[in-house]
Amino acid sequence: MPSAKLTFCGAARGVTGSCYHLALDGVELLVDCGIFQGAVGDDDADDVNRRPFPFDPARLAAVVLTHGHVDHCGRLPLLSRRSDGAFRGPVLGHPATLEIARIIMADSAKIAQHAHGDPLYDDGDVTDVARHFQPLKGYRDRRTVGPFTIELFDAGHILGSSSVRVSWRDPGAASGERAILFSGDLGVPDAPILRDPNRAWDPERHTVDWVVTESTYGDKLHPARAEARRTFREVVERATADGGKVLIPAFALGRTQDILYELDRMIEGGELRRIPVIIDGPLALSATQIYRRHPECYDADAMALLERGDHPLELDHLIEARDPKASRRAVAQHGPAIIVAGSGMCNGGRILHHLEEHLGDPRTDVLLVGYQAARTLGRALQDGAREVRLHRKSIDVRAKVTTISGFSAHGDRDALAAWHAALPRRDGATTFVTHGEERSSLPYAQLLGDRFGARTVVPSLYDTVELG
Ligand SMILES: [Zn+2]
Structure with a gap:
């Protein structure tokens, strides 16, 4: 059984441009396709957004969105823009996420119209990609894409925000399957309107081999x-x-x-x-x-x-x-x-x-x-x-x-660590710490190692790892 490959196409040693590419048996899946903002290392975000993707959009079987913030969905219209080989597969997500992504992408196209230079995409591109939106029924609904089974869990960050569990059969594994969980952005416990990030995991059904976790405030504590x-x-x-x-x-x-x-x-x-x-x-x-x-x-x-x-x-x-x-x-x-x-x-x-x-x-x-x-x-x-x-x-x-601080939509260091601790992980599991500046991601990775004995990696942009 060949192993899956995971490539970090955004939000690696930075907070914007979330985009993860997963490939197995010739089937390719994307989790998020966000826009870069500000600076990306020494490069201007606008230049990085205009780079070709490090994969062929036409080969993607599906895209799964964790939530509708622009740094998680803002590059989506670029996938279906290329006339030579454009993405035609479904865009999956919580129904609220897809509704939000639609208005956020349209707003992003509107802003681009008024900006200097060639706009990244226009409203027509947004309409094109939105045709492929296929909402799941909600949290805990499962969807199969090739060898992958996809399931969403509440991430408590904004309406519809999800952590995404992707699993696949592997007869070589003791459990018969392999699984990775993408945290998405994790909300603050006890925030208004929304439920807290999911912690009600069933070890029989939800244990994972790999975690990709955000670390926006991996070095900070919020006031209560x-x-x-x-x-x-x-x-x-x-x-x-x-x-x-x-x-x-x-x-x-x-x-x-x-x-x-x-x-x-x-x-x-x-x-x-x-x-x-x-x-x-x-x-x-x-x-x-x-x-x-x-x-x-x-x-x-x-x-x-x-x-x-x-x-x-x-x-x-x-x-x-x-x-x-x-x-x-x-x-x-x-x-x-x-x-x-x-x-x-x-x-x-x-x-x-x-x-x-x-x-x-x-x-x-x-x-x-x-x-x-x-x-x-x-x-x-x-x-x-x-x-x-x-x-x-x-x-x-x-x-x-x-x-007034304390209205953050992202959990602080202790909330992130408590979320990670509650997640059932198999022996030898690895946690990839992403979606944070190095000053957050590095100390947070260290903390997960010191406090919970977790094996952690802080990937760089475009790194590929074998999941096997
Ligand atoms: Zn967000």
């Missing part, structure tokens, strides 16, 4: 979620008392729904007076609609609310600003309001119009709930800039700026 919630509530309460605006720059997918959920809890619980909440942006609104359509992904708390007739993502005072006209109305609206808009780091998007209008007002509060990368406007505000440039204008910052 409860503490983040408390701070968030206090700041919003204080901020709305003076009748000013509360501006929350947030990622359209995941973070916006988290914030909406927390606000709904506070308003319904009487902790916050009823003031308008505005979600400004078509992507955030579409993502929220997909969240509303998939209550089967909710955790017990969110389900209990739903059963009581209080939809956790529907607020009485919610204003949905989808088109630019509605956005302009939202910017000009008088009186107190909480405004959630992208981008999460204020380096583009509709939040800029709100900042331009309200940063000069001392009654305004800016709440930073996500990571702010260097050289973004969000970071400048976080660092206490008193003057910023926006739309070629200089603006005095009189607004209060508050940072």
